[in-house]
Amino acid sequence: MYDRAEIRPATDRFWAAIRDRLRAAGLDAPDALERPDDPWDIWQAPDLVLAQTCGLPYRSRLHGWVNLVGTPDYGLEGLAPGHYCSVIVARADDPRGFANLAGGTVAINEPGSQSGWAALQAHAAAQDVEITRVRVTGGHAASAGAVAGGLADLAALDAVTWRLLALHEAALATRLRVVERTAPTPGLPLITGHAQDPAPVFSAVAGAIVALAPADRAALGLKGIVRIPAEAYLAVPIPPDPPTF
Secondary structure (H helix, E strand, C coil), rough: CCCCHHHHHHHHHHHHHHHHHHHHCCCCCCCCCCCCCCCCCHHHCCCCEEEECCCHHHHHHCCEEHHHHHEEECCCCCCCCCCCCCEEEECCCHHHHHHHHCCCEECCCCCHHHHHHHHHHHHHHHCCCCEEEEEEEHHHHHCCCHHHCCCEEEEEEEEEHHHHHHHCCCHHHHHHEEEEEEECCCCCCCEEEECCCCCHHHHHHHHHHHCCHHHHHHCCCEEEECCHHHHHHCCCCCCCCCCCC
């Protein structure tokens, strides 16, 4: 889910380490990662070995069809292991507060995103703020670009994505300012097919993280993997559909 071009080689080496451990445990694992345009083709595949999804798709459609493996810990400051939040951003030269910004145009990556829409909608509702105009951009980086370019007034970005943007697209990130942060929720979980035992998959991922070269571990931002129960994901409310235009 954080498959930027700059870190793709590290991601592929991470998969290779997982794959070798899965095979050593007697499990089938493909040589290389698949990167389909539509992740639902992978998430719902009956022979799914391993994929990363988002909390909202998991609780709205995938729960009961897949098994949770675990949740990567990206070591976000101030958050419990395996948890993340959304960073709400506006243009650096726009001094308005959240309520006024949310009254304009809000950029979201997609309606099915926990960080881009669900967390933002819950944050607004908690402050009795109504979001009435949403522009769907197709990705967090595109949402950041829409705000920086004046096509939207604010956006909610996955905190890990924001960290990667600051590292790899500094010229874009410096045109934005952090307005507020949403409440933390369980992070993006790893899943496997319903018929697959998740225990050896968890062990393979955990071992691969430990075995990563320090440079790859730093590039991916990985600290480890934790077990967060399904109930913690299911307890997060499902948002209403956004008012897109």
